[in-house]
Each structure stands twice: as C-alpha cells, then as structure tokens.
Amino acid sequence: MSVFYIIFSVVVFLMQLTVGAWLLKCYPQLGWKIPLLFSLFLTGLVYCGLAYTRGSSGGFFISALYYVAYTWFGLIFLAFCFCAFLAIVCWALSLFHVNTAWMGPLTLVSLAVIWSMALWGGFSSPKVKHITVNIPGAPRMKLALLSDTHLGMGVSLARFDKALQKIEAEKPDALLVLGDIFEYGPHSEAYAARLAQVKAPQGSYGVLGNHEYYVGYGDSKEFFRQSAVTLLENASTRMPNGVQVAGLKDIKTAGVSAQEVAHVLDGLDPQTPTILLSHTPLYAETAAAHGANLMLSGHTHNGQLWPFTHLVKLQFPRVYGLFDVDGMPFYITSGVFYWGMPLRFLAPAEIVIVDVNA
Secondary structure, eight states, rough: HHHHEEEEEEEHHHHHOOOOHHHHOOGGOOOOOHHHHHHHHHHHHHHHHHHTTTTOOOOOOHHHHHHHHHHHHHHHHHHHHHHHHHHHHHHHHTTTOOTTTTHHHHHHHHHHHHHHHHHHHHHHHOEEEEEEOOOOTTOEEEEEEOOOOOEESSSOHHHHHHHHHHHHOOSSSSOOOOOOOOOESSOHHHHHHHHHHHOTTTTTEEEEHHHHHHOOHHHHHHHHTTTTTOOOOSEEOOOOTSOOOOOOTTTTTTTTHHHHHHHHHHHHOOOOOOEEEEEOOHHHHHHTTTTEEEEEEEESSSSSSHHHHHHTTOOOOOEEEEETTTTTTEEEOOOOSSSOOOOOBOOEEEEEEEEEOO
C-alpha cells in the first residue's frame, strides 16, 4: 500500500501545481514560492491522512487529520478540473486576441461556489427518495435501501443514527443492505448494534461490497452478523411473505461470472417473485434473462464528485437511477454517505425507499 500512497501523493502534488500555475498566471504578483510551498505541505498532509489513519484506534487528532486530508484531496480535484478547463478556454480565446483578465476573479468566485456546494453536499443529511416499481405476483411492500455508508473513521455514529432514524420513520417492510457499509476505524460494534435496532417485519438482507473485502473479509462478515443482517453470498432466501431474495458476492472483487449469476437465479422458483441484490451494477441483462424481477445495486456513488461521474461511466454502462432492463426494473443508488472525501458535488447522497406495487 505504501507504493499506492506515494503514487497517489504525486498525483495530488501535480494537481496542486496545475492549480497553482493557473493562479500564478491570473495573479503573477503571487510569485512561485508560495504555491510551491503550499503544494508540498498539503501533499504531505494528504499522504499522512491516507497512510496513518487506516488501522488507527481513532481519537480527535486522527479524526481531524482524516477529515482535513480527504477534504483537501476532494477540493483540489475539483479545483484542478475547473482550472484546467479555464486554461483551455483561455488558450482558445487567445487565438482570437480576446482579453482574459476577467478569468482571475472568475476563478476565485467559481471555486468558492463549487467548494461550498461540495462541502454542503458532503456534510448535509441525505434526503429520502421514493421510487415505485411493479413486480408481478409480489405483495405490496416498502423496501429501504442502505448502501455505501462507509462507516467508521469518515462517518460518525451520530450521523449514521440520524440516517437510520429517517429509514425507521418510513416503516419499511424490509431492509436491503447493498454493501460498503463499514469501512475502518473504532467502535464497529456500536455501529453494528445500531443497525441491528432497525426492525423490519420482512427482515434485513444484504450483500458485501468491494470495501468489505478490502478491509477484511472475516471482520466484514462478523459486522453483518452483529448487525442482524442476513448475508447472501451467491445465495438466496425467502422473506416471510414468500418473496425470494438473492444476493451476489461482489462481482469485481470476488470475480463473479455471468454464469454464476445465472446459476444462483436458476435455482429459484420461477413462479415466485425474486429480488436480486448486487453491490456492483453489472450483469443486469443476465439477471433479467434468468428470472429476477427487480435488481438493486450501489457502488458507483453516481461519481460523488462531478465530473468524475463521466469516468465512472467508462466502467459501467449504467451509473445511477432507475432502468428498465428487458422488463426488469433495475435501480442503482448513489449511496447514503461518501467514500473517503466528505464531499458531494452534483451527485447527492440518498436514502432510497422502493415502493413495490404501490
């Protein structure tokens, strides 16, 4: 991992240099020393935030380091994208001999707005979103989705409790957990105990995400057990109302194939409604062809920080929202909180309530 942190830090440093170079062009009176020194200092801060908070027992200093380092990384990514865009625009305008002195003030005002929106998006409470789907043969019911919370160092127990209160207020019939729930940090038992308090008459069911594998497969399974969430790993079960729930291992991390997805679904009763849970939003066509009536996924965060959304689209054909895949409703949620950077920009977090046959 140390090599990863070094490469990551170099990328952060280069992004900061780009922003600094643009600001220096707009405001030459700054000189090059201040941007360079700030870039070096903040790169070191980001490196420490990534390298020394993982596996830590917590504490105020470590938590503060985490938030400052990850927040700055997200902000400098947004600044890099915006300043690079302005540099291209400036170059294009210079071909027509257009005065671009106004770009300096525009940069400062725009970054203030963009950064404020990103900070507000990260620290504000996720809103509840209702979607309606039809599943032939299924009873009318309400499903609550819990996905991509990344609890622990980056999300406090108090914030998690507030989100769960919103879910409980909806009185869902079932809670469906879509992975990437606990990241790393202290007090995992407290988070699990709070999740276990969510009572749904049809039960709580879930799948692992890629981060559950990263932080420790055994510990992640234990977290689900303590949370009273029935973990489905290429397996299925039935709700008390008879609806079948199937869950996949994380497709990317566990190397799940389309044939394995088909095998899981082919073993179910084709006359009984089936809900498929998959952290990673792939194999929807396979799921629809083999009898799934509803598929639910997370993982993408809808990019979390625009324009990163467009990079996510290069990897996944569907990134966010409700889709019809050969007659099967397929919903991909943007997640309840965030990964790493406590920021959201033009990709808001959400708590999704799926109203079935409402």
